[in-house]
Amino acid sequence: MSQSASLPLVASLLDAPLPVSGIAWLDAVRRENRAAFAASGLPDTRVEAWKYTTLRGLGQRSFASGDTDAQTRVVDASLLALPGVDGARLVFVNGAFRADLSVLDNLPAGLSLQPLSQVLRGDAEPLRFALSWPAPVRHAGEVGDAFARVNAASAGDGVVLRVAAHAKISVPVQLVFVGAAAEADLAWHARNVIELGEGAELTLVEQHVASGEQAHLATLVSDIELREGAQLHHTVLQHAAIGVSLVRRDNVRLRARARATLHVLELGGALVRHDLQAELIGDDAQFHTRGVFMPHGRQHIDTQLAIRHQALNTISTSNWRGVANDRARGVFRGAIVVAPGADGSDASLSNKNLLLSPGAEIDTKPELEIYADEVKAAHGATVGQLDERSLFYLRSRGIPLAEARALLTAAFCRAVLDDLPNKALREHLSAMLVGQLPDA
Template sequence: MSQPASLPLVASLLDAPLPASGVAWLDAARRENRAAFAAGGLPDTRVEAWKYTALRGLGQRSFAGGDAAAATRVVDAATFALPGVDGPRLVFVNGVFRADLSAPDALPDGLLLQPLSQALRGDAEPLRFALSRPALVGPIREAADAFVRINAASAGDGVVLRVAAHAKINAPVHLVFIGAAAETELAWHARNLIELGEGASLSLVEHYVSSGEQAQLATLVSDIVLRDGAQLHLAVLQNAALGANLIRRSSLRLHARAQALLHVLELGGALVRHDLQAELVGDEAQLHTRGAFMPHGRQHVDTQLAIRHQALNTTSTSNWRGVANDRARGVFRGAIVVAPGADGSDASLNNKNLLLSPTAEIDTKPELEIYADEVKAAHGATVGQLDERALFYLRSRGIPLAEARALLTAAFCRAVLDDLPNKELREHLSALLIAQLPA
């Protein structure tokens, strides 16, 4: 079911001017996606994937399309600086590429990195397959693609990143998306196209941050393809303003022997939604995801993880932690499908959650569907409070209650960062987790 097109949010998104690319097939695709969005409207809680995330409040708001002043808004580079991340960088402010804040020069051999807007000014034909449809076909196909469609219609910029076959990119690539305070509430959109060639390797950091307080709406869609034997480490840090609304879809496709390691940290935002979908389409592909979400106040953070094993001897492990306090709400849905013929698959998913106040809420739903033989699979989820015995132990050694609670909560969350290979970045993210803990 969907909410009608008469809602202020839907109307404002439909009223925004479409980006003019000058590419006939792309302009046609944008019009088609906008028409599909207008026909479908917004998903409501009767759609299973949106059962715990109501859009009633967001639907009553209007957002101006785009930011004419984005190219000149003042942003302090310290806003997005990260220890251990000093490689090539692309920065977008309110969805607009900022060359003055980026570092796209002196790229290592085998790396193509450019804004989508720049790629479209050249030969756009290589992008046609990806941009003429909303997103990679993921394992979940529900009537919940409204924001993917509006992104496909409205995203005028984003990232095109390609790593040549067998190229090893040592320095991490930094993609920064900044929501900057403006004179009105804005909606902006970005689309990322990322491909690692056969045997290539890359470390990538996606960073969402704010400059000043604002209550914008942003949608971001990423298509990531790993060819045979490619290796990707992706770290995602979301630390947007507390009033921001951020809707993302990340689709990964792993071919034979490809390996992906993901670390995701969700800290900011008012309403945050991340659909993370992965298909293991090649034999012996491996996907490992770790994540933590820590809503507080009245934040709402929703993570939808869907992994589909489609080939022989594929492996996936997922370890996610959630912590909520005050009146915050966290949502985690983890779905694993082992398709017919995917014999020898090994899949495990674990989600543990802590409630630090009686008014906080976390809804978790692990799912497992197996249609193949000789499969190892396990999933589990817990929602509880801090271990009273551990608290007593720490307090008996002279540690005050508040400090003891903070120590246990920090250790609970930091477990998802233990295998992050970049030590400086790992220590920085651990510090951010500790800073997010309730006083």
């Protein structure tokens, strides 16, 4: 039993009833992960991956398990609407599938979109690899992966999305995770399995939104597999309630000639942690990420990006921007590993950050390890304030200081959205960034 077992958070998570599926291997996996979490407990700042994110405050809180009233929570339909996104939709409220809010009729040919709870009532064997220990969380034997263990033990629902080989899904698919106000602070968990067959194409839009004030704890683990030649365009808008603790982990595997492009906006939440791990395991695979994290008030947003090149002539590019205001804190770690034999790899990572107030803080840590020949690799990070010369120029043209600061900051952030192909969605996300800015 770990030293943190007596913490209210750990006790409440261990006391929560395990989901029972009646599937022997899955129920065993859940029990094993619960036992592993009990043994390891929560990570502290001595764990390198959690060096800049303390869980002391969260550890003193306790949460009720799940939401028995999730099916009847009132959710404003306008929360689900996004410009340029009007295709299939799967909605979860406090971790529970809501058929009445979802749009699953007339799915395009080649697209299968179901809640995990429904799939588990049928033939769950195809999900065995994704849901079995240790996949998809390959390093969950480390104390730093405590929340992945909690998720593996406790998630009873989530998304199962499959695209058949060579199917091209032209209309964006929308996944929405709604945190809804409840009578108590809740802990809810979701597990996603996303598979694109050989040569398949998909545009995926993932939202995290709030319905009323709440201070829940949510964990979300996504296992994403791209077969040979598959293409995925994935946009994530995280705008959870300001009191929420949200821990997400994405595990992405790309086979030969597969390509994934990810755009991320991290705007909401009190304590937000996003672990994004990508493995380029096939020759000529490509992985591109663009992201903005914008904490304000006392928010803490932590992004952990780890990309591993394991095959010939693979490419990854990462362009991330951070803006912190008030007494907020942002954390960004970008790690790139070019493994032995991954000759011809081309990897680049950039993280630029702005501090808009004296009390704000951003900690950035780029890492690069190269064990192969004939490799192109570059990484860099900066933390600073707005350029005084640019401010002076705008003010000399009659623009007030507050407006000038907002204009420069917005331009700084919008750079990561320039290559988002959905124009309506791009303009909407840009407007959200401006609305998040101080003095905007």
